[in-house]
Amino acid sequence: MASNGRLSLSSPNGDSRWLGACSPLESVTPVLTCCGFKEYEERTGRTLQSNGSQHPLKKQQQWVSPRKPLSFEPLSTTALILENRPPNLPAKCVQEAQRHRREYEEMVAQARKRELKESQKRKKKMKERCKIEDGISNSVMTWNTEILPNWETLKQMRWVRDLWWQGIPPSIRHKVWSLAIGNELNITHELYEIFLSRAMEKWKQFEDSNMENGDVEAELELEAVGADRENSLELIKLDISRTFPTLCIFQKGGPYHNVLQNILGAYTCYRPDVGYVQGMSFIAAVLLLNLNAADAFVVFANLLNKPCQLAFFRVDHSLMLKYYAAFEVFFEENLPNLFAHFKKYNLTPDIYLIDWIFTLYSKSLPLDVACRVWDVFCRDGEEFLFRTAIAILLMFEEVLLRMDFIHMAQMLTRLPENLSIDELFTAIATVQLQSRNKKWGQVLATLQRDWRDSGDSSRNSSPNRQ
Structure with a gap:
């Protein structure tokens, strides 16, 4: 179609009428732009028109309205409402x-x-x-x-x-927790290594006796083992996989799996009278997230040696009942309506409180919230654990008052995952552990004395007494 730099617009058979008879978009190949027509006119001195009409492309472009420049580019196709309609549609009024x-x-x-x-x-x-x-x-x-x-x-x-x-601050928690909890048991890092070696030997014996972790019969047998036996070591392997499963760092193959197992195993050999109890892994895991293994073992052993923790982990029912009774005294003092509602449905503290206190809220609350609770617990001791419990009930009082037994028990054993730290500590600040001018320790001591006296009286009045 081109010769010596000139553009020929004749048809393939030489008929010059071909251009006028055909539509430019249907027949002209390649499609000529407006710039191509202008260049052709300048070179030939001829005006490309047909029957006095405009350039074919100009005629085609008559209905096209270029988009106006916008100071704000709208989302999606919102600007289409500003476009003029094509000529085959009626114009906008x-x-x-x-x-x-x-x-x-x-x-x-x-x-x-x-x-x-x-x-x-x-x-x-x-x-x-x-x-x-x-x-x-x-x-x-x-x-x-x-x-x-x-x-x-x-x-x-x-x-x-x-x-x-x-x-x-998280970067110094390991120092503050260690100092606040102390080391009354005088546990050293060397002692940790000694009991860890003993735990390793016991695990080796279990492996030699072909006791598999997934064996249901073995699991039932181990759960029946008394807390005063080191055989509860094997329960550790069964329980670690349930510890903070969403973090995926304590499960088998995770970076903290073996370290957590070592701490729990060493403690079980250190305190065979307590042994391993399901739920201990949550406390040890929180410590591991803030301390190294040896320091975590020292804090863990001293922490579980506190009276409240010993009562729960050794399942000392009589002492646990005293703690529940002391809790209910302050529960009724701070939340009388909710206390009466719980009594109406016979919702006792052991249904929900044991899980909170047993793991120091590490299983019940979001991890960051639990660490904040631990901060003040290290300062105020067991009293703060029960103060926190009343604060949680205070936060959800209006909701709980509208529930029956089943729904209350379900909610309290599975607290919301989005629980706010600020809201919780605001509620804790309003809780007063004081009843008739008696504080937590005084109420607990009074209950213990009363129960001891009543026990002595019953023994003295027993007809079987010699």
């Missing part, structure tokens, strides 16, 4: 065009408003995050430079306790 313009402007305004709100939210969150990070940084400096070097002198100071209430 003035009212419809104005309505479409208003709709478009409203959409743009709403999109801008949403973007502005989202931008403000992002800025607010970023500002709050920076504020929290600055607070944590300042707190870490205060703990490291002022409090920890002078622990014994400052730990009971009011400003230190206030800072403690706000939460221990």
Whole structure:
């Protein structure tokens, strides 16, 4: 079609009428652009017209309305309402065009408003995050430079306790927890290695006797073993897989699986009178997330040596009942309506409280919330565990008052996963563990004395007494 740089528009058979008889988009190959027509006219001095009409492409482009430049690019196809209609459709009337313009402007305004709100939210969150990070940084400096070097002198100071209430920075939790819980048992790292070796030997004996982890009969046999026997070591392997399963770090093949197993095994050999009890793994796991293995064992052993923990882990029913009775005294004092509601449906504390106290809330609450509870528990002791329990009931009081026994039990044994730290500690701050001018320790001591006296009286009055 081209010769010596010239563009020929004749048909393949030489008929010059071919161009005028055919549609430009149907017959011209290649399709000529407006620039191609202009170049042809300049070179030939001829005007490409047919019967006085405009250029074929110009005629075709008559109905095309180029999009107007926009200061705001709308989402999706919202701008289509501003486009002129093709010539084969009736044109928009003035009212419809104005309505479409208003709709478009409203959409743009709403999109801008949403973007502005989202931008403000992002800025607010970023500002709050920076504020929290600055607070944590300042707190870490205060703990490291002022409090920890002078622990014994400052730990009971009011400003230190206030800072403690706000939460221990994660980077120094291992130091504060170790100091706060102490080491009354005088456990050393060497002692940990000794009992770990003993646990390894016992596990080897179990393997030699072909006791498999998944054997149902073996599991039932092991669960029937008394707590004073080291045979409960094998229960550890069965229980670790249930520890924080969503984290996937304590299960078999995870980075913390063997370390967690070692700590629990060493403790079982260290305290054969207690043995391993299901649920211990949650406490040891929380410690492992904040301390190394040897330090975690030291804190774990001393923590479980506290009276409240011993009562629950040794399943000392008489002492557990005293704790439940003391809890109910303050439960009724703080939440009389909910207490009466629980009594109506015979919902006793052992149904929900044992799981909370048994694992120090590490199984019941989100992990970050549980660590905050542990922070203050290390400061205030067992009293704070029961204070937290009443605060949880306070948070959900209105919901629980509308429930029956089944739904209350289900909710309290499976607390919401999105439970807020701030809301929980606000509720804890309102709970007062004081009844008739008696605090937690005094009420518990009174109950223990009364129960002991009543036990002595019953024994003295027994007809079988010699």
